[in-house]
Amino acid sequence: MSPAASPGTSPATGPATGKEPVAVVGIGQTKHVAARRDVSIAGLVREAARRALDDAELTWADIDAVVIGKAPDFFEGVMMPELYLADALGAVGKPMLRVHTAGSVGGSTALVATNLIAGRVHGTVLTLAYEKQSESNAMWGLSLPIPFQQPLLAGAGGFFAPHVRAYMRRTGAPDTVGSLVAYKDRRNALKNPYAHLHEHDITLEKVQASPMLWDPIRYSETCPSSDGACAMVLTDRAGAARSPRPAAWMHGGAMRSEPTLFAGKDFVSPQAGKDCAADVYRQAGIADPRRDIDAVEMYVPFSWYEPMWLENLGFADEGEGWKLTESGVTELDGDLPVNMSGGVLSTNPIGASGMIRFAEAALQVRGQAGEHQVDGARRVLGHAYGGGSQFFSMWLVGAAPPTS
Amino acid sequence: MPAPRSAPRPLRDIAVVAFAQTDHRRTSDELSEVEMLMPVLHQVLAQTGLRTSDIGFTCSGSTDYLAGRAFSFTMALDGVGAWPPISESHVEMDGAWALYEAWTKLLTGDADTALVYAYGKSSPGSVRDVLTRQLDPYYVAPLWPDSVALAALQAQALIDAGDTDEPALAAVATRSRAAATDNSHAQLRGSVPHGEYAVRPLRTGDCPPIGDGAAAVILAAGERARELCERPAWIRGIDHRIEAHGLGVRDLTDSPSARLAAERAGAFERPVDTAELHAPFSSQEVVLRKALRLGDDVDVNPSGGALAAHPIMAAGLIRIGEAAARIGRGDSDRALAHATSGPCLQQNLVAVLEGDPR
Numbered sequence: 001m002s003p004a005a006s007p008g009t010s011p012a013t014g015p016a017t018g019k020e021p022v023a024v025v026g027i028g029q030t031k032h033v034a035a036r037r038d039v040s041i042a043g044l045v046r047e048a049a050r051r052a053l054d055d056a057e058l059t060w061a062d063i064d065a066v067v068i069g070k071a072p073d074f075f076e077g078v079m080m081p082e083l084y085l086a087d088a089l090g091a092v093g094k095p096m097l098r099v100h101t102a103g104s105v106g107g108s109t110a111l112v113a114t115n116l117i118a119g120r121v122h123g124t125v126l127t128l129a130y131e132k133q134s135e136s137n138a139m140w141g142l143s144l145p146i147p148f149q150q151p152l153l154a155g156a157g158g159f160f161a162p163h164v165r166a167y168m169r170r171t172g173a174p175d176t177v178g179s180l181v182a183y184k185d186r187r188n189a190l191k192n193p194y195a196h197l198h199e200h201d202i203t204l205e206k207v208q209a210s211p212m213l214w215d216p217i218r219y220s221e222t223c224p225s226s227d228g229a230c231a232m233v234l235t236d237r238a239g240a241a242r243s244p245r246p247a248a249w250m251h252g253g254a255m256r257s258e259p260t261l262f263a264g265k266d267f268v269s270p271q272a273g274k275d276c277a278a279d280v281y282r283q284a285g286i287a288d289p290r291r292d293i294d295a296v297e298m299y300v301p302f303s304w305y306e307p308m309w310l311e312n313l314g315f316a317d318e319g320e321g322w323k324l325t326e327s328g329v330t331e332l333d334g335d336l337p338v339n340m341s342g343g344v345l346s347t348n349p350i351g352a353s354g355m356i357r358f359a360e361a362a363l364q365v366r367g368q369a370g371e372h373q374v375d376g377a378r379r380v381l382g383h384a385y386g387g388g389s390q391f392f393s394m395w396l397v398g399a400a401p402p403t404s
Numbered sequence: 405m406p407a408p409r410s411a412p413r414p415l416r417d418i419a420v421v422a423f424a425q426t427d428h429r430r431t432s433d434e435l436s437e438v439e440m441l442m443p444v445l446h447q448v449l450a451q452t453g454l455r456t457s458d459i460g461f462t463c464s465g466s467t468d469y470l471a472g473r474a475f476s477f478t479m480a481l482d483g484v485g486a487w488p489p490i491s492e493s494h495v496e497m498d499g500a501w502a503l504y505e506a507w508t509k510l511l512t513g514d515a516d517t518a519l520v521y522a523y524g525k526s527s528p529g530s531v532r533d534v535l536t537r538q539l540d541p542y543y544v545a546p547l548w549p550d551s552v553a554l555a556a557l558q559a560q561a562l563i564d565a566g567d568t569d570e571p572a573l574a575a576v577a578t579r580s581r582a583a584a585t586d587n588s589h590a591q592l593r594g595s596v597p598h599g600e601y602a603v604r605p606l607r608t609g610d611c612p613p614i615g616d617g618a619a620a621v622i623l624a625a626g627e628r629a630r631e632l633c634e635r636p637a638w639i640r641g642i643d644h645r646i647e648a649h650g651l652g653v654r655d656l657t658d659s660p661s662a663r664l665a666a667e668r669a670g671a672f673e674r675p676v677d678t679a680e681l682h683a684p685f686s687s688q689e690v691v692l693r694k695a696l697r698l699g700d701d702v703d704v705n706p707s708g709g710a711l712a713a714h715p716i717m718a719a720g721l722i723r724i725g726e727a728a729a730r731i732g733r734g735d736s737d738r739a740l741a742h743a744t745s746g747p748c749l750q751q752n753l754v755a756v757l758e759g760d761p762r
Contacts, residue, residue, distance in 0.1 A: 019512050040542055072474030073496065078545075079469040079537035080496055083746040086646045093664065096646040096751070097505065100468075100496035102475050108493055112505055119511030120415055135541075141474050257462075257492035259482045272489035279491075387478045391492075 019118040021402055023240035023247035024362040026056025026233030032196035032347045035134035036227040041076060042088035045130050048229035049089055052126065056233040057244045060090035063233070064122035069099040069109030069129040070351030071386075072142075076135040089128065101255070103299065103386025105129060106230065106354025107393030111253045113234050114395075123236050130229035131349035138225055138350060156301065157222060159388060161214035163267040164304040168216065170268060173307065173322035175216060179207040180325055181303035182221045182345055188332055189342025191371035196226045196347040221303035221345070228349035230356045237401070248362035251379070251402050252283030253395035260388040267389055273312040276392040281314070284379070284396045289314045293396070295337040295364055295374045297357040298383040301344045306330065310338070313383065313394075332372060340364065340372040354384030358395055365399040418510050419629040419636030420757065421622050422451035423725030428591045428617035428713035431527040437471065438483035441523050441618045445484060448519070448620040452632040456485040459622075460515025462492040463506045465499035465522040466717050469534055480523065491515065498522060499619060499721030500644075500682075500743030500753050506623055507642055516628045523618035524717035531614050531716065538746065540649060551747065552611055552685075556603035558656040558748045559687035563605060565657045568690045570605055574598050576686040577609045577711055584708025591615045591713045610711075612684040617715030619722045637728035637739075637757040641669035644743075644753035651748060659695040662742065662752035666696050669754045671740050676756070678703045678730055678739035680723035684710045688749055692742060696754070706730065720744065724755055731759040 028051025030036070036044055045068075053059065066089050073079050082091075082098040089096070101108040106129040113127035131138075142156060168175065183204045189195035190202075210220035240247040256276035259265065277289070286292045298313070300306045307321035315336060316324050324330055330338035339345070341360040344353050361382035363369040369377075378399045385392050424447035432440055449455060462484060468476045477494050486492065491514075495501045499522020506518035532550035539545040562568045577598065584590035591613045599608030622632070629636040645661035645668075647654055666672060679702050683689040689704070698704060705711075707726040710719050720743025727739035738758045745751040 019514075072468050073537075074468060074474045076541070077537065078541045079534070080467060080745070081541075082497075083538050083646075083750055084540050084649050086750070087648050087650070091646050092648050093645060093661070095644050097501060098496050099493065099505075100477070101494050102478060112493065112508075115505075115508040115512050119508045121508055121511065255491055255493055256489045257481060258486050258489040260478055261482070262487065264487070270489075275489050387475060390478055390481070 020120050020236045022114045022117045022250040023235055024232050024397065025235050025240060025243040025247050026052040026058065027359045027363055028052030028055055029194050029230040029356065029359065030228045031194050032226040032228035032349055034196070034225065034227065036132065037134070041078065041081065041132050041135070042085055044132055044227065045085055045128055045229045046088045048130070048231040049126060049128055052231035052233050055245065058124070058233060062124055063090060063094065063126045065095040065116055065125050066091040067097045067099065067109055067113040067116070067125060067127045069105040069355070070131055071103060071105055074141040075138050075350065076132055089126065101386055101391045101393065103350060104354050104384040104391040104393045105386060106352050106356065107358050107382065107384030107395065108255055110232060110355055110358045111255060111393055111395065114250055114253055117234055117236050124239050125234045126231060127234060128229060128231040129352040129355040131351040132227045133225040133349065134227050157214040157217055160302055161217050164216060164302060167268045167304060167308050171319040171322060177307055177322045177325055178216065178221050178303040179204060181300065181306040182207045184331055185339050185343045185345040188340055188372055189346035192341045195342040196224050217302050223301040223344045223348035226347050226349040228347065228352050230352045230359050232359055232362070245368070246366045246399065248365045248397040249401045251396045251398045252280040254279035255393045257391050260390045268308060269312045270389045273385065273392045276394050277313045280394045280396050286396065290336065293379050293381050294377045295340060296381045296383065297339055297341060297360040299344055299354060299357055299385050300339060301348065303345060306338055309383065337374050340369065340374055354393060357384055358382035362397050365397050415511050416513070416625045417638055418507055418623055418625050419633070419638045420724065420728035421624045421629050421633035421636050422448045423621050423729050424448040424451065425589050425619040425722055425725065426617045427589050428615045428715050430591065430613065430615055432525060432616040433527070437476065437480050437523055437525060440525065440616065441480055441521060442483045444618045444620045445521060448622055452622055454517065454622065456490070459517050459519045460491065461506055461509045461518040462490055463502040463518065463520050464494045465497050465502035465721065466524060467496055469537060470524050470526060470529070470716060472529065498717050498719065498743050498745055500724055503621060503623065503721060503724060504642055504644060504753065507639060510623060510625045516625045518623040519620065520623065520721065521618065521620040522718040522721045524715045525616040526614045526716050527616050552606065553603045554651065554747045555685040555687065556606045557651065559605050559685065561656040562687055562690055567657055568687065573610050573686040576689050580705055580709045580711040583706050584712035587708050587712065589713060590708045593708070593712060606685060606687065610686040612710050612714035615713060615715055617713065617718055619718045619725055621721060621725050633732065635732050635734065635759050637731040637759060640756040640758050642755040643668035644751065646751040649750060656748055657691065659691050659749050659752060662692055662749065662754065663695040665752050665754040669756045671754055671756050672697060674738065676702060676738045676740045678706065678727060678736040680707060680709065680727045680739065680741045681705055682710055682720045682723050682743045684714055686711060691749060696740065696742070720753065727757050731757055
């Protein structure tokens with residue numbers, strides 16, 4: 001490591017006051033597909049990492065540490081795969097951390113990496129999340145029976161469908177809202193070259209005519225199983241100054257957890273999600289998220305979670321989220337675009353899905369989102385959740401550096 | 405390995421202020437992971453008088469592969485009392501790395517206290533088989549080379565290099581288990597037969613016991629640490645490094661990652677009086693003593709170390725806890741704590757802990 005790689009820890013900068021600002025200067029992802037039979041797990045992650053480094057115009061030698069995340073090891077059948085992946089990610093001789101917070105892991109992984117910079121432990125960090133679902137079967141990986149514990153009942157859909165039903169009953173939302181979300185996200189995905197599902201002939205009628213899987217969730221309202229990886233290069237203020245392309249600056253980031261199952265839990269709008277968003281908004285100085293935030297990449301594995309999270313994240317009052325969706329506010333050209341990339345509904349390498357949300361938020365404020373760019377996106381929220389709506393991680397990134 | 409710069413000075417003083425662990429046992433069939441963990445969480449909180457709601461950040465370490473189910477840690481979190489919701493994270497690594505994540509969180513100033521816990525129940529399965537799943541999934545794991553066989557390769561390399569011999573390894577095991585006589589939590593204590601060969605040149609006595617257990621630590625920053633603890637164990641430096649996975653590209657008689665982590669943690673700036681090493685096999689203590697430049701005057705593994713108790717995923721965190729507890733008792737002023745992960749010491753973490761001058 002050269003001293004220049006970690007200016008935050010060099011004695012020349014003197015005593016630190018407050019957190020070091022954190023910038024995203026490199027983003028890379030793979031073209032997400034159902035099965036990447038042409039590469040190993042190592043080949044998959046290296047492809048995304050290489051693209052992130054190229055975007056930042058940095059080399060492996062510029063990276064001080066690697067923070068990697070993925071969802072359960074059982075999805076590929078490799079225990080603690082960071083050990084095997086150390087070589088592929090240029091981590092030999094460096095610190096390497098492996099985060100695992102269920103479906104929120106992609107977001108949490110990025111946040112753990114930001115702490116290394118914000119706490120001035122390192123100057124430039126590579127963070128990456130992946131899933132290669134074709135190596136196994138995630139549905140049954142989630143359904144291993146354990147005595148005395150609630151099984152997930154044939155994958156995630158069986159667990160989440162009753163909570164969607166509860167949302168519909170509570171808010172009186174018409175049963176057409178879910179299909180609107182799926183139709184929107186799948187159309188957005190057509191503008192994202194990395195998205196898994198490119199359904200060129202998608203129509204609203206096709207979504208509505210798709211088979212019912214877990215009532216009220218239809219086949220076309222569920223996420224696919226994807227192979228894919230997403231990587232980001234995070235750096236400090238000095239690193240950002242050297243960046244060849246615009247940086248995305250982190251203005252706030254937080255994680256919150258609550259128990260999976262207990263009598264007082266609100267599965268429709270978990271308190272941990274509300275608290276997590278409130279913490280991020282406080283850090284970022286967001287008074288009114290509906291007005292102050294330009295776009296949102298949120299974790300929507302089943303279509304109905306868009307209106308549910310719009311309420312949970314404070315973009316709509318309780319019971320009103322579905323009205324935003326129905327009125328077109330969340331369309332790509334709407335007033336509050338949601339899941340410009342096509343979202344988890346179009347691309348779901350589970351462990352990477354949270355980081356893709358975070359990375360898409362950063363792409364937007366860097367003005368690098370291509371065909372699915374939202375004009376003038378200055379502040380964008382990235383959101384992830386996991387477990388039985390138990391774990392939440394979010395960050396808000398901006399085009400300008402934080403002022404405090 | 406890149407040339408290290410001098411160790412960075414942490415931005416805040418952060419200390420271990422409490423430590424608790426289970427009695428580690430060969431089996432714990434009657435307990436769920438949560439039931440095994442909860443007494444430890446209560447003990448460590450009671451030591452400081454803190455409640456869950458007082459804790460700024462919580463981080464845990466465990467592995468799904470021991471539990472045999474995906475997302476096993478989500479149920480363990482229920483035992484923490486995560487309501488109202490808490491700021492929390494998890495590493496699929498030994499709890500020593502969870503402590504590292506918590507340390508970085510405290511450095512940012514976003515929290516002043518952290519609860520770190522780790523647990524592992526090895527008894528339900530065959531650890532030797534389970535750990536083969538850590539290996540390269542395409543080229544190595546299909547051959548099922550087990551953890552004892554890989555450690556034996558390393559031990560034989562050491563013997564071939566003239567770094568040790570079988571009687572010296574036996575002495576490491578005897579010393580460790582004798583030291584554990586005073587450790588009521590240890591699983592193997594006192595005079596333990598050196599046994600038959602497990603995989604030549606390692607005998608059963610050179611190998612760790614298979615057992616279940618949990619541990620928890622509380623960290624606090626600055627003045628908060630002094631309020632919570634009479635003699636905090638200040639983390640003067642902590643660093644971890646990983647090496648290549650393939651055993652064929654590593655010198656198994658050396659541990660450059662442990663040496664680099666120690667250097668970055670400031671371990672070589674002044675001598676330590678105590679070292680708690682996570683060396684599950686007697687031969688690995690030989691490697692680590694050399695890499696970490698530990699002389700005969702250093703008290704190595706006064707707890708008995710991993711040869712006396714080895715709850716996988718907690719054993720590294722226990723090393724930090726034991727070193728901190730020793731400082732807290734006034735038995736040490738400057739201690740090195742070490743954790744490892746992966747086959748043949750692939751990944752290593754070193755923390756340097758100090759008590760206030762007396």
